[in-house]
Amino acid sequence: MCGIVGYVGDEQAAPILLDGLRRLEYRGYDSAGVAVHEEGGIEIVRAVGKLRNLETALSERGLRGTVGIGHTRWATHGRPSEVNAHPHIAGPVAVVHNGIIENHLELRAELEAGGFTIASDTDTEIVSHLIHREIIAGHDMVTSIRRALDQVDGAYAIAVVSENEPRKVVVAKSSSPLVLGVSRGATYCASDIPALLPYTNEMVFLEDGEVAVLEPDGFAISTLEGTPVSRRPRKISWSPVMAEKAGFKHFMLKEIFEQPRALEDTLRGRLDREGADVVTAEVGLSEDDAKAIRRVILLACGTSHHATIAGRYWLEEFAQVPTITELASEFRGRDAVVGEGDLVVAVSQSGETIDTLMAAKEAKARGAKILAIANVNGSAIPRMADASFYTHAGPEIGVASTKCFMAQLANLLMLSIWLARRRGTMSEGEAGELIEGLARIPHLIDENLKATHETISEMVGEFSSARDVLFLGRGLSYPMALEGALKLKEISYVHAEGYAAGEMKHGPIALLDSEVPVIVLAPQDRHYERVCSNLQEARAREAKIIGVTSAGDAQTQALCDAYVEVAPTHEALSPFVTVVPLQLYAYCVADYKGTDVDQPRNLAKTVTVE
Ligand code: M6R
Numbered sequence: 001m002c003g004i005v006g007y008v009g010d011e012q013a014a015p016i017l018l019d020g021l022r023r024l025e026y027r028g029y030d031s032a033g034v035a036v037h038e039e040g041g042i043e044i045v046r047a048v049g050k051l052r053n054l055e056t057a058l059s060e061r062g063l064r065g066t067v068g069i070g071h072t073r074w075a076t077h078g079r080p081s082e083v084n085a086h087p088h089i090a091g092p093v094a095v096v097h098n099g100i101i102e103n104h105l106e107l108r109a110e111l112e113a114g115g116f117t118i119a120s121d122t123d124t125e126i127v128s129h130l131i132h133r134e135i136i137a138g139h140d141m142v143t144s145i146r147r148a149l150d151q152v153d154g155a156y157a158i159a160v161v162s163e164n165e166p167r168k169v170v171v172a173k174s175s176s177p178l179v180l181g182v183s184r185g186a187t188y189c190a191s192d193i194p195a196l197l198p199y200t201n202e203m204v205f206l207e208d209g210e211v212a213v214l215e216p217d218g219f220a221i222s223t224l225e226g227t228p229v230s231r232r233p234r235k236i237s238w239s240p241v242m243a244e245k246a247g248f249k250h251f252m253l254k255e256i257f258e259q260p261r262a263l264e265d266t267l268r269g270r271l272d273r274e275g276a277d278v279v280t281a282e283v284g285l286s287e288d289d290a291k292a293i294r295r296v297i298l299l300a301c302g303t304s305h306h307a308t309i310a311g312r313y314w315l316e317e318f319a320q321v322p323t324i325t326e327l328a329s330e331f332r333g334r335d336a337v338v339g340e341g342d343l344v345v346a347v348s349q350s351g352e353t354i355d356t357l358m359a360a361k362e363a364k365a366r367g368a369k370i371l372a373i374a375n376v377n378g379s380a381i382p383r384m385a386d387a388s389f390y391t392h393a394g395p396e397i398g399v400a401s402t403k404c405f406m407a408q409l410a411n412l413l414m415l416s417i418w419l420a421r422r423r424g425t426m427s428e429g430e431a432g433e434l435i436e437g438l439a440r441i442p443h444l445i446d447e448n449l450k451a452t453h454e455t456i457s458e459m460v461g462e463f464s465s466a467r468d469v470l471f472l473g474r475g476l477s478y479p480m481a482l483e484g485a486l487k488l489k490e491i492s493y494v495h496a497e498g499y500a501a502g503e504m505k506h507g508p509i510a511l512l513d514s515e516v517p518v519i520v521l522a523p524q525d526r527h528y529e530r531v532c533s534n535l536q537e538a539r540a541r542e543a544k545i546i547g548v549t550s551a552g553d554a555q556t557q558a559l560c561d562a563y564v565e566v567a568p569t570h571e572a573l574s575p576f577v578t579v580v581p582l583q584l585y586a587y588c589v590a591d592y593k594g595t596d597v598d599q600p601r602n603l604a605k606t607v608t609v610e
Contacts, residue, residue: 187215
């Protein structure tokens with residue numbers, strides 16, 4: 001989704017804004033622009049397409065000034081074009097915006113009737129004219145912004161500069177994310193933490209309904225109604241190096257290889273191997289609460305939703321608690337039954353996905369307790385939740401989520417063990433065995449990563465021209481099949497379906513012929529024999545079989561056209577190892593086809609529109 005950056009200080013603003021935008025590229029965009037205060041007034045430079053186009057335009061124009069705002073636009077209202085790119089100027093102000101103004105048509109008609117000329121098709125330009133109209137009425141910059149925002153419905157994070165108050169950037173937010181950064185002599189803002197990491201790790205998260213005035217020596221926050229808010233910056237532990245490629249061809253590949261470390265960091269200090277228990281006060285439940293939970297509802301979107309399906313299987317089996325998974329976008333507005341006694345676990349890498357955020361808010365309003373599982377400290381979902389159980393995967397830059405998925409699995413499994421021990425549904429022996437196995441997973445993944453990558457790189461040439469791919473799995477391998485298919489679709493643009501292996505004969509088997517590769521997840525678990533029968537059924541239709549098998553499983557491997565081996569684990573832990581070859585398969589196919597792996601077309605890292 002759109003990305004915002006802002007800078008006010010003593011350095012030249014344009015290079016800092018461009019650098020910040022580059023660090024936000026992963027959010028997805030199709031045009032970009034900056035506005036800088038120059039001596040004669042505000043100048044804007046905008047360009048369609050990749051940031052290099054903006055960079056060329058900037059070097060031709062040579063903007064000079066130490067205050068400015070920048071934007072990467074992911075088109076919602078109006079096609080990607082220079083005129084629709086942000087910033088949008090109206091009178092003395094320039095505005096960048098992330099979000100959607102729902103009543104923009106009505107406001108546009110009103111402004112046009114009042115004599116304002118609107119150049120673009122965007123909802124954002126409406127905001128700049130609303131602010132301008134208030135300035136004409138004699139208000140200062142902050143008051144004009146407050147009064148303008150009072151007229152809009154929808155989601156926004158905005159950053160504004162004005163020729164009338166040239167040493168300020170003013171920002172405001174409702175629903176869309178915005179973080180401020182503070183360093184000596186400079187203040188920054190951005191949609192996301194990685195944009196600011198090279199400059200500072202002292203950050204402040206703006207809350208909904210707040211406005212902040214940024215000046216070189218600091219910031220002042222107030223509510224939209226004008227009440228001052230006191231908030232101190234917090235130190236973010238991520239380093240700028242964590243958001244670099246470190247010699248890998250793509251962020252996605254780097255992040256796949258970082259999974260052992262991400263998992264280790266997420267498990268650190270939370271596994272009590274001697275006591276056969278999980279140590280976490282973070283889930284915010286007392287022992288009595290744990291026993292009293294009536295039901296768990298797991299809310300998420302996309303890849304995070306796939307992690308929750310595995311979470312459901314663990315919660316039901318180990319903690320014996322009725323559990324459902326809900327796509328957050330489907331949960332809202334359908335009057336779902338939720339209330340006291342329900343523990344709603346909202347799972348989100350970014351912590352900002354609007355569907356998950358709004359669904360969790362709805363559940364909270366109806367009396368459910370909300371537990372957030374998120375990777376970004378201080379993001380919106382943890383902020384609204386009753387408790388937060390963070391994953392510690394570090395910043396994830398590739399649009400296709402990999403290491404955060406792995407870390408989400410870890411937290412969902414730890415939550416299941418923690419609840420199971422409190423509800424008396426898991427013996428010390430069982431818990432001990434599982435915890436020992438979980439602690440060994442980072443090592444198991446690490447040991448096999450390089451070889452798996454090599455095996456898959458060699459095999460993809462044969463399969464990469466396939467137009468459709470089917471992924472099959474049973475039990476805990478079913479959500480991994482869904483995830484494997486999503487990864488392939490996202491970055492290689494190949495149509496793929498993840499299916500419960502047992503469902504294949506209820507429909508998708510009709511698709512099979514010699515042109516369709518079928519990736520079968522066949523770890524040696526309780527479903528193994530039946531999955532092998534499904535594999536045979538696909539083979540009998542001449543489909544090409546790629547097996548994900550336990551190491552040394554010669555019997556299944558003999559039935560495959562190609563196979564990758566995964567390390568044998570406790571059967572409840574198989575998702576941690578089986579998903580890795582699927583991520584690498586998607587990556588290698590995309591790389592073979594030469595697609596834009598880290599910023600696939602039409603996708604955004606953080607989805608802040610419904
Ligand atoms: O930040 P979230 O985990 O809430 O994001 C949810 C989905 O948008 C996300 O998982 C999406 O499906 C990814 N691109 C998957 O790779």
